[in-house]
Amino acid sequence: MDDRAAANFLKENNARHYWHPMADPKQMEANPPLILAGGEGLYIWDVDGTRYLDLMGGLWNVNVGHGRDEIKQAIIAQLDKLSYHNTFNGLANPPSIELSAKLTQLLAPEGMNKVMFGSGGSDANETAFKIARQFWKVMEQPDKVKFISLRNGYHGMQFGALSASGGMVWRRAYEPLMPGFYQIDNPDPYRNPWTDDPHELGRICAAILDREIKHQGAGTVAAFIAEPIQGAGGMIIPPENYWPLVREVCDKHDVLLIADEVVTGFGRTGAMFGSRGWGVKPDIISLAKGINSGYVPLGATVFNERIAEAWTRDHPLAAIMHGYTYAGHPLACAAACANIDIVVNENLTDNAAKVGKHFLNRLLELKDRHEVIGDVRGRGLMLAIEFVKDRETKEPFAPDDPFITGLGPRCLERGVLVRTQAHRVVLSPPLTFTEDAADEAADALDGALDGALSE
Numbered sequence: 001m002d003d004r005a006a007a008n009f010l011k012e013n014n015a016r017h018y019w020h021p022m023a024d025p026k027q028m029e030a031n032p033p034l035i036l037a038g039g040e041g042l043y044i045w046d047v048d049g050t051r052y053l054d055l056m057g058g059l060w061n062v063n064v065g066h067g068r069d070e071i072k073q074a075i076i077a078q079l080d081k082l083s084y085h086n087t088f089n090g091l092a093n094p095p096s097i098e099l100s101a102k103l104t105q106l107l108a109p110e111g112m113n114k115v116m117f118g119s120g121g122s123d124a125n126e127t128a129f130k131i132a133r134q135f136w137k138v139m140e141q142p143d144k145v146k147f148i149s150l151r152n153g154y155h156g157m158q159f160g161a162l163s164a165s166g167g168m169v170w171r172r173a174y175e176p177l178m179p180g181f182y183q184i185d186n187p188d189p190y191r192n193p194w195t196d197d198p199h200e201l202g203r204i205c206a207a208i209l210d211r212e213i214k215h216q217g218a219g220t221v222a223a224f225i226a227e228p229i230q231g232a233g234g235m236i237i238p239p240e241n242y243w244p245l246v247r248e249v250c251d252k253h254d255v256l257l258i259a260d261e262v263v264t265g266f267g268r269t270g271a272m273f274g275s276r277g278w279g280v281k282p283d284i285i286s287l288a289k290g291i292n293s294g295y296v297p298l299g300a301t302v303f304n305e306r307i308a309e310a311w312t313r314d315h316p317l318a319a320i321m322h323g324y325t326y327a328g329h330p331l332a333c334a335a336a337c338a339n340i341d342i343v344v345n346e347n348l349t350d351n352a353a354k355v356g357k358h359f360l361n362r363l364l365e366l367k368d369r370h371e372v373i374g375d376v377r378g379r380g381l382m383l384a385i386e387f388v389k390d391r392e393t394k395e396p397f398a399p400d401d402p403f404i405t406g407l408g409p410r411c412l413e414r415g416v417l418v419r420t421q422a423h424r425v426v427l428s429p430p431l432t433f434t435e436d437a438a439d440e441a442a443d444a445l446d447g448a449l450d451g452a453l454s455e
């Protein structure tokens with residue numbers, strides 16, 4: 001089969017057999033996917049050989065860039081030793097132990113002490129929920145079982161994680177979800193019914209959490225979970241005072257604080273961890289994505305000293321009857337150790353802060369040129385452009401408006417891959433991003449907007 005025939009074989013079989021995540025199969029038939037064949041650094045290319053600047057960074061996760069030799073070598077070296085064995089009771093492997101040490105060392109300022117592994121972000125949050133409930137049982141407070149989360153929060157798609165996720169678009173087709181999960185208003189500086197003053201907004205939204213805990217009864221609430229910056233729900237950056245106030249509220253009611261750092265971990269926001277950027281120490285942190293830049297599926301949940309301490313007690317329910325076949329997968333953990341070394345040694349956190357600022361400034365220039373841009377926001381290399389029909393009323397474009405649906409393809413024509421999400425374009429390139437690449441991206445977006453608006 002020559003290259004063209006091979007590409008056609010893939011396209012035909014994709015249309016015939018493959019249901020993709022987060023997609024309407026009928027629409028996928030009409031708009032076949034870009035079939036990616038390769039990647040190097042900041043770029044990827046498709047089966048037809050066309051190259052694109054990867055402004056999705058995989059899916060907010062390829063922090064060190066594509067095709068890194070250090071990670072490939074670490075995976076190969078591990079394959080030569082042991083490709084897989086389980087880590088259930090009585091068994092372990094070196095890379096997962098090394099990674100647990102590396103993670104707790106990296107998270108020493110937060111007082112993190114114990115680690116459990118899974119295969120992704122949803123797994124990490126399921127583990128966080130189950131261990132949080134078990135913690136309260138072991139602590140002889142078995143009624144503390146409820147979870148509070150934020151509207152527009154995204155914590156994954158398994159039933160527990162989805163029950164905490166606060167977007168109706170993800171929930172509706174799968175309701176009813178799990179009992180014991182409650183969502184409250186999120187602090188959204190651009191869209192909220194209360195105030196334009198960020199400080200006041202932070203105060204109001206923390207007070208809403210306080211009210212909800214009191215309403216539920218603090219003795220029934222296990223934990224509050226949130227992303228340090230909401231990603232999939234719209235790239236929403238809370239005000240500076242929000243997370244510190246949330247920590248105070250949780251402490252006041254003795255409710256655990258779970259930071260879902262699946263996206264914000266490992267440098268993406270310009271701090272090594274998003275919660276560290278807000279100056280807050282969570283009790284539990286969920287990690288995935290940037291932990292090994294997606295080279296092999298991996299998630300991790302880390303627990304602080306207080307939670308670890310509970311397991312020094314004797315309790316009939318203290319055995320951790322939770323875990324996954326692929327927990328501590330040696331290839332994934334070997335990749336993670338190599339990945340974290342790159343993030344630290346190349347100081348990608350500072351690079352994300354510096355280049356992110358430059359990229360944000362370039363996008364703000366686009367806002368001056370295009371009336372359809374209602375808001376541009378970003379922290380490190382997590383950025384978004386929000387499109388509105390009217391800046392005054394902030395009326396958003398419908399997700400199926402041809403202007404919105406045309407943006408992705410127009411960007412591709414100009415050599416950049418972006419993620420359109422409802423009425424937004426979300427940008428999360430690798431943390432090895434450069435100012436030149438940011439200029440290339442901004443120019444392509446500018447051209448794509450000119451093209452879409454001229455129709």
Ligand SMILES: Cc1ncc(COP(=O)(O)O)c(C=O)c1O
Nearest residue numbers: 120121122154155156260262263
């Ligand atoms: C904040 C957050 N948590 C959890 C998840 C779920 O991760 P996964 O898709 O690996 O299960 C995601 C995925 O995007 C996420 O953004």
